[in-house]
Amino acid sequence: MSAVMKAPDVRDEYLASLAPDTNALAGAGSDWLNALRAEAAACVNSLPYPTTHDEEWRFTDFGLLRKTVFASAADISPEVSLTDIAPFVLPESAKSRLVFINGIYAPHLSAGANLPQGVVMSNLAAGLSSHDAVIRAHLAQQLNFHNEAFAALNTSHISDGALVLIAKDTVCPAPIHLLFIATGATADTPQASYPRCLIIAEAGSTCALIEDYVCLNSGVYFTDAVCEITIGENAVVEHTRLQRESHSAFHMAYGAVALARGSNYTAHNIAFGARISRHDLRITQNGEAAQCTLNGLALISGRQIADTHTVMDHAQPNGQSTQLHKCIADGGAHAVFNGKIFVRKDAQHTHAAQQSRNLLLSNKARIDTKPQLEIFADDVKCAHGATVSQLETEEMFYLNSRGLSPLTARNLLIYAFAEEIVDRIPVTSLVKQLSKTLSEQIMEHT
Amino acid sequence: MSTALEALINRPYEYGFVTDIESDAIPKGLSEDVIRLISKKKNEPDWLLEFRLSAYRHWLTMTEPVWANVSHAKIDYQDIIYYSAPKPKKKLASMDEVDPELLRTFEKLGVPMHERKMLANVAVDVIFDSVSVTTTYKEKLAEVGIIFCSFSEAVQHHPELVKQYLGSVVPSADNFFAALNSAVFTDGSFCYIPKNTKCPMDLSTYFRINNAESGQFERTLIIAEEGSHVSYLEGCTAPRFDTNQLHAAVVELVVLDNAEIKYSTVQNWYAGDENGVGGIYNFVTKRGLCKGVNSKISWTQVETGSAITWKYPSCVLLGDNSIGEFYSVALTNHHQQADTGTKMIHIGKNTRSRIVSKGISAGQSNNSYRGLVKVSAKADGARNYSQCDSMLIGSACGAHTFPYIEVMNSTAKVEHEASTSRIGEDQMFYFASRGIGGEEAVSMIINGFCKEVFNHLPMEFAVEATKLLGLKLEGSVG
Numbered sequence: 005m006s007a008v009m010k011a012p013d014v015r016d017e018y019l020a021s022l023a024p025d026t027n028a029l030a031g032a033g034s035d036w037l038n039a040l041r042a043e044a045a046a047c048v049n050s051l052p053y054p055t056t057h058d059e060e061w062r063f064t065d066f067g068l069l070r071k072t073v074f075a076s077a078a079d080i081s082p083e084v085s086l087t088d089i090a091p092f093v094l095p096e097s098a099k100s101r102l103v104f105i106n107g108i109y110a111p112h113l114s115a116g117a118n119l120p121q122g123v124v125m126s127n128l129a130a131g132l133s134s135h136d137a138v139i140r141a142h143l144a145q146q147l148n149f150h151n152e153a154f155a156a157l158n159t160s161h162i163s164d165g166a167l168v169l170i171a172k173d174t175v176c177p178a179p180i181h182l183l184f185i186a187t188g189a190t191a192d193t194p195q196a197s198y199p200r201c202l203i204i205a206e207a208g209s210t211c212a213l214i215e216d217y218v219c220l221n222s223g224v225y226f227t228d229a230v231c232e233i234t235i236g237e238n239a240v241v242e243h244t245r246l247q248r249e250s251h252s253a254f255h256m257a258y259g260a261v262a263l264a265r266g267s268n269y270t271a272h273n274i275a276f277g278a279r280i281s282r283h284d285l286r287i288t289q290n291g292e293a294a295q296c297t298l299n300g301l302a303l304i305s306g307r308q309i310a311d312t313h314t315v316m317d318h319a320q321p322n323g324q325s326t327q328l329h330k331c332i333a334d335g336g337a338h339a340v341f342n343g344k345i346f347v348r349k350d351a352q353h354t355h356a357a358q359q360s361r362n363l364l365l366s367n368k369a370r371i372d373t374k375p376q377l378e379i380f381a382d383d384v385k386c387a388h389g390a391t392v393s394q395l396e397t398e399e400m401f402y403l404n405s406r407g408l409s410p411l412t413a414r415n416l417l418i419y420a421f422a423e424e425i426v427d428r429i430p431v432t433s434l435v436k437q438l439s440k441t442l443s444e445q446i447m448e449h450t
Numbered sequence: 451m452s453t454a455l456e457a458l459i460n461r462p463y464e465y466g467f468v469t470d471i472e473s474d475a476i477p478k479g480l481s482e483d484v485i486r487l488i489s490k491k492k493n494e495p496d497w498l499l500e501f502r503l504s505a506y507r508h509w510l511t512m513t514e515p516v517w518a519n520v521s522h523a524k525i526d527y528q529d530i531i532y533y534s535a536p537k538p539k540k541k542l543a544s545m546d547e548v549d550p551e552l553l554r555t556f557e558k559l560g561v562p563m564h565e566r567k568m569l570a571n572v573a574v575d576v577i578f579d580s581v582s583v584t585t586t587y588k589e590k591l592a593e594v595g596i597i598f599c600s601f602s603e604a605v606q607h608h609p610e611l612v613k614q615y616l617g618s619v620v621p622s623a624d625n626f627f628a629a630l631n632s633a634v635f636t637d638g639s640f641c642y643i644p645k646n647t648k649c650p651m652d653l654s655t656y657f658r659i660n661n662a663e664s665g666q667f668e669r670t671l672i673i674a675e676e677g678s679h680v681s682y683l684e685g686c687t688a689p690r691f692d693t694n695q696l697h698a699a700v701v702e703l704v705v706l707d708n709a710e711i712k713y714s715t716v717q718n719w720y721a722g723d724e725n726g727v728g729g730i731y732n733f734v735t736k737r738g739l740c741k742g743v744n745s746k747i748s749w750t751q752v753e754t755g756s757a758i759t760w761k762y763p764s765c766v767l768l769g770d771n772s773i774g775e776f777y778s779v780a781l782t783n784h785h786q787q788a789d790t791g792t793k794m795i796h797i798g799k800n801t802r803s804r805i806v807s808k809g810i811s812a813g814q815s816n817n818s819y820r821g822l823v824k825v826s827a828k829a830d831g832a833r834n835y836s837q838c839d840s841m842l843i844g845s846a847c848g849a850h851t852f853p854y855i856e857v858m859n860s861t862a863k864v865e866h867e868a869s870t871s872r873i874g875e876d877q878m879f880y881f882a883s884r885g886i887g888g889e890e891a892v893s894m895i896i897n898g899f900c901k902e903v904f905n906h907l908p909m910e911f912a913v914e915a916t917k918l919l920g921l922k923l924e925g926s927v928g
Binding site for chain 2: 059352362365371374375377379380384388389
């Protein structure tokens with residue numbers, strides 16, 4: 005398949021139409037950034053549009069996106085006030101928040117104060133003047149966009165984004181909230197935005213991040229996001245990612261995480277929203293004894309499609325990874341999970357465990373799961389498990405016998421199934437907020 | 451890795467010899483003329499020639515699949531002899547008339563034909579290259595109405611059955627290799643179990659590739675009528691050659707109401723030498739259709755040979771309450787590559803399937819499990835349990851798992867688990883401290899690992915398989 009992807013003359017006109025006008029972007033940054041954007045734009049212009057004929061896209065048909073014409077959101081600057089975003093504000097991050105409206109930095113909504121020295125939290129455009137060298141060394145380095153049309157598309161659009169730098173041995177006391185707000189149906193033409201995050205946690209540092217995609221109004225729009233995280237030796241990063249886009253939106257996201265020796269990365273990936281969403285996460289253990297925990301939850305219904313692809317690449321010895329991904333599909337929804345675990349030749353004594361748990365609540369819903377192991381080292385312990393099932397009749401019976409109505413029992417069981425993941429998020433107010441959303445969503449579909 | 455053990459792992463292929471019999475082969479290459487020639491030589495009816503030609507025409511439009519986790523040099527399909535048969539001789543009435551050279555070959559292979567015939571109670575339809583040479587127990591089977599013969603004979607004597615079922619499970623355009631097989635298959639086995647008949651013995655076919663450069667295109671068709679039951683054994687050994695030999699077989703099983711087919715395979719074809727030179731390419735399409743209610747298909751396979759194994763014995767669970775089972779041990783050593791697994795397609799209500807797959811990789815080999823469990827929207831109450839375990843021996847091999855789970859019914863229950871482990875120094879130490887030597891310890895661990903699968907093999911095969919694994923793996927742990 006990769007041979008097909010690289011083949012020339014597969015230029016897709018739709019993709020090409022989304023690529024930025026190179027003249028407009030030229031001069032918007034330094035030479036190296038312009039070169040990077042041009043390179044990415046060239047990829048967009050030469051890569052095919054992914055279809056269900058590609059193994060990696062087999063179950064997720066993004067054909068619908070193709071039928072919609074998008075205007076670049078950068079041209080529209082709607083008025084958004086603090087009151088508008090109040091429902092999404094987290095008290096824990098009251099003074100460590102970056103807000104982006106349709107991918108563009110909104111300083112009047114952001115807040116940054118009392119952060120220790122060594123913590124840089126700013127927008128990428130501003131960061132380019134003060135931290136050019138660091139950004140240049142890391143931007144688009146973790147993520148290989150050469151074979152991924154939508155990652156290339158995002159890269160070709162880089163003009164702003166979130167920049168978080170945690171200096172050596174620095175502990176960031178408050179979780180950093182990166183709030184990406186889509187204004188939804190405020191314009192005549194649906195908008196496309198290209199949020200970008202660059203996170204660098206230097207050796208020995210500790211931080212917690214919340215990458216949050218929300219929407220103010222419902223409506224059709226397209227978010228094409230990329231988040232790159234570099235974690236230094238013995239650094240600890242806890243990353244919560246929330247996708248609560250409008251149910252008519254398209255959400256495409258790439259994550260790339262590089263771990264150095266002894267570092268620790270925990271991710272909580274929650275997907276509630278979007279008509280069609282896809283999250284590609286690639287984690288590489290470049291150093292020995294790195295540790296990784298991935299938690300995932302997709303709760304969808306109606307005609308939603310949620311696709312999660314993760315790659316856990318154990319390249320060095322003594323690494324560990326634990327993954328639990330849960331999907332709940334109701335209505336005519338379609339949940340897809342593909343989790344790859346690679347254990348390279350040198351990665352002896354790796355310990356990897358992966359679980360895919362799926363709840364199929366309706367006969368029109370569909371779940372496709374593919375846990376995948378590729379192991380090239382012998383002294384390792386790897387296991388994966390996958391289940392697809394519905395609510396247990398015994399559990400239902402138990403709750404009914406305790407006087408709970410079938411409906412209440414059902415909702416309770418679904419809630420409990422999902423809550424296991426939500427509960428692991430380290431930010432209390434967020435857990436509360438999500439639990440509320442969770443019960444609302446479950447009730448809504450009964 | 452200890453040297454003593456290393457010596458054992460490198461044990462040469464025991465069955466590597468070439469029997470010197472005159473072969474009636476046609477020139478290399480493939481064209482419509484070659485297909486017409488094969489069909490003519492086999493005295494086939496027109497509809498079968500048409501079946502071949504339409505498969506061939508479709509094959510021309512297809513490209514060789516590249517998705518499997520294997521790599522090999524490009525196959526030149528014009529460099530293969532598509533028909534090779536020992537020189538036709540007059541029909542033989544008894545075993546005494548069989549070419550003594552041929553008999554010696556079978557003896558070396560241990561085919562139960564003479565004394566062992568009684569002992570093992572096994573009827574053997576021996577495929578020597580592509581033409582069926584002799585069939586035993588035919589009369590005994592005929593008494594209960596069972597037809598067990600070579601495919602060519604079935605075409606001559608039971609054309610209506612062949613015509614009805616040929617290509618009904620694996621259509622001629624199913625995939626690249628199935629289309630190739632449909633165009634050029636030379637012979638194979640045919641088995642028909644009539645209504646409410648329990649086959650009184652295990653049916654067995656020994657395949658043997660003999661003539662150098664002759665691709666083998668076997669075709670097997672087994673039909674189990676309502677309420678019948680049959681256990682079918684397939685075993686393979688092949689002589690040693692340096693040029694890769696392509697083997698693209700098709701096996702079709704049809705099971706009607708309340709019937710059951712148990713299909714067991716022990717595959718030990720030449721795997722190439724320790725440098726990965728030579729060996730058989732084993733690209734097989736095996737599929738069973740549980741057509742009737744309460745029908746059952748059980749695949750059991752022990753795959754130890756071939757340079758490349760690429761096969762996915764599948765069950766299409768069409769009838770309500772039908773059952774599909776797959777038990778597999780795949781062992782790869784040196785430079786062998788195996789990409790094998792199963793497909794369970796749940797279509798009928800309350801269908802059940804069970805997958806137990808054990809992969810063992812040693813040397814520089816790569817062993818992949820690739821499986822599909824699909825529950826279609828109408829398959830209420832479908833149930834699947836899959837387990838695939840891999841064992842790695844040595845640090846240069848690879849083990850891979852690609853399970854596809856596609857569920858479209860909310861009453862379905864699908865479970866899959868996989869684990870990877872190795873024979874560790876601590877385990878070996880434990881055995882040593884109990885006075886059990888390395889070789890024996892490995893054999894015990896492997897047999898324990900594979901026990902769940904071996905339990906499903908018929909007795910004789912289980913014994914053979916246990917020995918085979920021990921033989922193939924001795925010395926790979928240290």
